[in-house]
Amino acid sequence: MRFAFPSTIAHSCPSTKARCASTRCASTKKHARFSTTGYVWTRTFTTGFLCTRWLAALLLTLAAGWVYAAPLDVNVSGGTQALRQNVKLHLSDLDTRDLLQPRRLETNVLTSTNAALNALGYYDAEIKVSGIEKGAKEIKVRITPGKAVTWLKPDVVLTGEGESNHLLQRWIAREAPKRGDVLNHAKYDDFKRGLREFSIQQGYFDAHWTRSELRINRDKHSARMRLTLDTVQRYHFGEVVMQGTRIEQARLHQFLRFKPGDPYQESKVTELYKSLLDCGFFKDLNVKADRDQIVDRKVPIIVNLIDDRAHHFNVGLGYGTDSGARSRFQWNKPVINDYGHSTGATLQLTERQKSMEFEYKIPDGHPLKNYYLGQASYIDELIGDTQVQTTSFTFSHNHEFENLWVRNLYVTLTQENKTEGISNRFFVTPGFAFSQLVLRGTPIIREGHRYLFETEYSNPTLGADTRFYRVHGLAKWLVPVSERQQVLLKVEGGYIDADEFFKVPYTRRFFAGGDQSIRGYGYQTLSPKDANNNTQGARYLSLASTEYLYRFLDRWQWALFVDRGRAFNNSDEPYHTGIGTGIRWLSPVGNIRLDIAKRVDDNNKGYEFHIFMGPPL
Numbered sequence: 001m002r003f004a005f006p007s008t009i010a011h012s013c014p015s016t017k018a019r020c021a022s023t024r025c026a027s028t029k030k031h032a033r034f035s036t037t038g039y040v041w042t043r044t045f046t047t048g049f050l051c052t053r054w055l056a057a058l059l060l061t062l063a064a065g066w067v068y069a070a071p072l073d074v075n076v077s078g079g080t081q082a083l084r085q086n087v088k089l090h091l092s093d094l095d096t097r098d099l100l101q102p103r104r105l106e107t108n109v110l111t112s113t114n115a116a117l118n119a120l121g122y123y124d125a126e127i128k129v130s131g132i133e134k135g136a137k138e139i140k141v142r143i144t145p146g147k148a149v150t151w152l153k154p155d156v157v158l159t160g161e162g163e164s165n166h167l168l169q170r171w172i173a174r175e176a177p178k179r180g181d182v183l184n185h186a187k188y189d190d191f192k193r194g195l196r197e198f199s200i201q202q203g204y205f206d207a208h209w210t211r212s213e214l215r216i217n218r219d220k221h222s223a224r225m226r227l228t229l230d231t232v233q234r235y236h237f238g239e240v241v242m243q244g245t246r247i248e249q250a251r252l253h254q255f256l257r258f259k260p261g262d263p264y265q266e267s268k269v270t271e272l273y274k275s276l277l278d279c280g281f282f283k284d285l286n287v288k289a290d291r292d293q294i295v296d297r298k299v300p301i302i303v304n305l306i307d308d309r310a311h312h313f314n315v316g317l318g319y320g321t322d323s324g325a326r327s328r329f330q331w332n333k334p335v336i337n338d339y340g341h342s343t344g345a346t347l348q349l350t351e352r353q354k355s356m357e358f359e360y361k362i363p364d365g366h367p368l369k370n371y372y373l374g375q376a377s378y379i380d381e382l383i384g385d386t387q388v389q390t391t392s393f394t395f396s397h398n399h400e401f402e403n404l405w406v407r408n409l410y411v412t413l414t415q416e417n418k419t420e421g422i423s424n425r426f427f428v429t430p431g432f433a434f435s436q437l438v439l440r441g442t443p444i445i446r447e448g449h450r451y452l453f454e455t456e457y458s459n460p461t462l463g464a465d466t467r468f469y470r471v472h473g474l475a476k477w478l479v480p481v482s483e484r485q486q487v488l489l490k491v492e493g494g495y496i497d498a499d500e501f502f503k504v505p506y507t508r509r510f511f512a513g514g515d516q517s518i519r520g521y522g523y524q525t526l527s528p529k530d531a532n533n534n535t536q537g538a539r540y541l542s543l544a545s546t547e548y549l550y551r552f553l554d555r556w557q558w559a560l561f562v563d564r565g566r567a568f569n570n571s572d573e574p575y576h577t578g579i580g581t582g583i584r585w586l587s588p589v590g591n592i593r594l595d596i597a598k599r600v601d602d603n604n605k606g607y608e609f610h611i612f613m614g615p616p617l
Contacts, residue, residue, distance in 0.1 A: 070096045073138040074109075075131075079145045083120060087141060090116040094139075102132045105139075113141055121149045121183030123218050149183040149216060152224040156195075157211075162204050162231030171198050183223045188214060195229060203264030203299075204231035205291065235264045238298035245305040247281060251340050252303075254365045255279070264289075264299055276305070279367045280334045280342070283308040308334045321610045322514045322523040324351030340367060352523070353381035369400035383506050384524050384535035390507055391415040408433045412456075416505045425505055427463035431456030437617065444555070444586055447486075450476045450617040456508075468498035470508055472541070476617050486549040486557075488616065492565070494541035501539050501569070509537025512567040512576070515610035517543060519563050520578025520597035522608065527567040538567035549584065557584035559595070577601060578608075590614050 072094040076084045090112040098105045109129050117125045124146035131139040154176045162168050175191055177184075192212065199207040211228035237260050242252045255275045258268045266289070273287040284306040289299050314330040332344030345358045357377040364370040375394040380387070396410035412429045433454035440447050452474040459467035472494040479487045494510045514523035527535045543565030549557045564577045580597030595610040 070137075072096050072098060072136070075138055075140045076143065077140070078143040079117075079122075079125075083117060083122065083143065083145060086116040086120055087113050087143065091141070096137075099132065099134060099136060106132055109139070109141060113143065117143065117145060119185045121185075121223075122146060123149055123216070124221075147221050149218070149221050149223050151177045151179055151181045151183060152222050153179045155224065155226045157228045158231060159210070159228060160204070160207075160231035161234045162199060162202065162207070162229075165202060165231075167202060168195075168199060168231075171195065177225070183216070188225065192227065195227075199229065199231055201266035203235045203266075204233075205235055206232040208232075233297060235294065235297045235299050236260075237262050237264055237268075238295070238300040240301045240303065242303040242305060245282070245307050246338050247305075247307070247335070247340050248338050251363065254363075260298070269301065272301075272303070275366060276303070279340075281308060281340060281367070282306055283310070318613050320515060320612050321608070322516065322612075323353065326350040339363075342367070353379065355379040355381070364397070364399075366400075370398065372397050383509075384511055384527060384537060386418060386506060386534065386536075388506050389417045403436075404438060405434060405436045408435075414505070414507070416507060418506065425463070425465055427458050427465075427505070429456045429458045429462070429464075439615075439617065443588065444551075445478065445616060447480045448478045448617055450474070464503075464505075466498055466500040466503040468496055468501075468504045468508065470497075471495045478616055484551040486551075488545075488547040488549060490543070490545040490547075492541065492543040496539045498539070502536075504537075506537060510539070510541035510567045511535065511537055512541065512543060512565055515593075515595065515612045517563070518565055518576050518578045519561065519580055519595055519610050520599045520606075520608050521576060526576055528569050528573070539569045541565070541567050551586075555586040557586065558582075559584060559593075561595070561597075563597070574601075582610075591616055 074088055074091045074094065076087045076091075078084075079087075091109060094105075094109075098108070106129050109132075110127055113127050113129075114125065117123075122145040126144040126146065128142040129139065130142075156172050156176060158165070158168060158172075172195065175194060177187065177191065192209075196207055196209070208230055209227065210230045211226060213226040214223065215226070216223045237258050239260055240253070240256060242249065245252070255272060257271055258265070269287060269289050273285070276282060276285050276287070282305050286302075286304045288302045288304075290302050291299060293300050310333075312330075312332050312334070314328075316328040316330070318326050318328075320326065327349050329347045330344065331346075332342065334342050336343060340363045342361045343359065346356070348355045355377060357375060359376075360374045361367065362372040364372055373394075373396050375392075375396075377390075377392050377394075379390045379392075381390075382388075392412055392414045394410055394412045396408055398406065398408050400406045409432045410430070412431070413426075414429060415426045431454065433452065435450075435452045437450045438448050439445050453472075455469070455471045457469050458464040472492075474490075474492045476488070476490045479489065481487055496504060496508065496510070498504050510527065511524035512518050512526035513521035514525075517523075518526065525535060527538045530536050543563070545561065545563045547559055547561035549559050551557045559582045561581070562577065562579045564575055566573060566575045577600040578597040579600055580595055582593060582595030584594075585592040590613055593610070593612040595612075597608050597610065599606055599608075
């Protein structure tokens with residue numbers, strides 16, 4: 001038996017010159033040549049020897065059938081963890097019956113180990129096999145990988161209409177193996193398959209390889225790919241047919257981000273499906289690019305829709321230290337007419353607040369991004385130490401931009417009543433707000449940010465007791481530090497400009513303290529106080545928070561935080577600081593947060609326990 005190792009191995013597709021193993025037979029002698037990835041095994045034997053060998057193998061096989069087969073463990077040492085794992089994978093089907101033919105078993109182990117190492121770019125490995133003996137439960141394989149084969153600069157060429165497609169070129173630049181990377185056959189195959197699939201997603205349905213060649217020079221430990229993908233012609237969007245719904249076609253076509261004749265992109269078909277799914281109009285839908293009905297390279301898009309005409313009811317229960325036990329009852333009807341209007345109502349009960357709200361939504365494009373909204377609400381809540389009842393009517397327009405910024409323009413009519421003191425104010429407040437929320441990572445959020453800026457104005461001509469102008473801003477950042485560590489930062493501020501601040505409605509004043517503010521203090525307990533030591537709300541708000549998060553289990557985090565800030569009227573009023581620790585359960589429905597915080601530099605020492613359920617930002 002001998003092993004012969006060629007210095008260059010070539011793999012070619014059928015479209016180029018093919019190199020493969022050959023088999024020749026004669027009457028008295030047979031010669032078989034087997035080509036594998038990494039070496040060529042040549043054996044010469046006579047016909048008589050062949051018959052004897054096959055008879056012996058048959059007898060051994062029959063005898064083995066009476067032998068109990070138990071798994072044969074393989075102990076692999078040497079090399080990297082990835083190499084050892086791949087070798088074990090290639091040898092995972094061995095059992096104790098293989099010990100009946102020790103020489104054959106050793107050859108199979110050598111062959112499979114070589115194949116496993118070749119697949120990861122190691123062609124000059126030394127392999128030692130031991131422990132093959134009768135009654136063995138484990139065999140040992142010691143590998144010395146040697147020098148790895150690395151990539152030269154890839155030679156990838158596009159022809160046809162996709163030659164200048166910047167998305168294809170960008171995909172190649174991002175996904176192609178880099179010069180100096182270790183050869184990995186699986187990644188090479190993934191790259192080839194991925195490039196063709198991405199080309200098809202871009203509308204090059206007839207794309208095919210005209211050259212597909214991988215050359216390995218073992219003497220120089222180098223590999224080079226030579227690939228040519230002919231994209232042929234690009235297909236385009238055809239007619240879009242939406243059927244099965246009562247919603248008017250003009251309203252539905254506002255979901256489209258393409259028009260007939262545009263170059264085909266599968267991502268735009270997927271985006272259409274997601275938009276229709278998210279809008280809430282339909283209980284079932286199907287979006288299909290019908291490639292069986294292509295005419296003149298135009299792909300018709302068929303959308304089958306089933307309206308959601310049912311009434312939806314939802315009941316929710318929860319608990320937070322700021323709100324106490326809370327319950328929510330919700331009703332909504334996603335579609336009430338051909339124009340896509342919807343309506344709903346919410347009743348919420350907590351220990352500090354009772355509220356009821358009714359809303360009516362009119363789409364102005366995508367119903368989740370652009371719409372008019374009318375709301376009527378009644379709220380009976382404890383603000384600071386004062387019970388306040390508020391009846392309000394709000395008319396707003398919501399618009400989401402391409403960069404995910406959301407603009408909200410609104411006018412609110414408010415009637416505010418206090419149970420203590422003399423107050424019965426009706427006033428009109430126009431305002432606007434800009435916000436953006438970006439989250440990255442699934443199912444666990446890895447990073448993101450949230451920005452909010454809002455302002456509103458009122459004066460006596462609009463019903464208020466005094467002229468006031470209110471500004472409020474918030475910014476939060478979730479920053480990854482490592483695979484398991486994050487930092488959550490927050491800053492918040494507010495300002496009220498008023499002729500007579502004590503006449504500004506309670507619902508517009510600032511308070512601090514609580515699980516979303518300064519932990520270590522009760523909800524809305526920090527603000528200037530009146531002569532009876534009751535919190536009255538403040539003209540200014542200033543808050544900052546830093547929180548360190550460490551994920552010690554898959555869905556559990558440990559937190560260490562410090563909060564500092566104040567709600568104040570005068571600059572000489574003190575800041576308040578809370579420090580503490582807690583744990584987070586990253587549940588599928590949102591984070592559940594348990595914190596214990598201590599007050600710092602405060603005459604009234606103490607601890608506060610906080611529970612909160614919701615997103616991290």
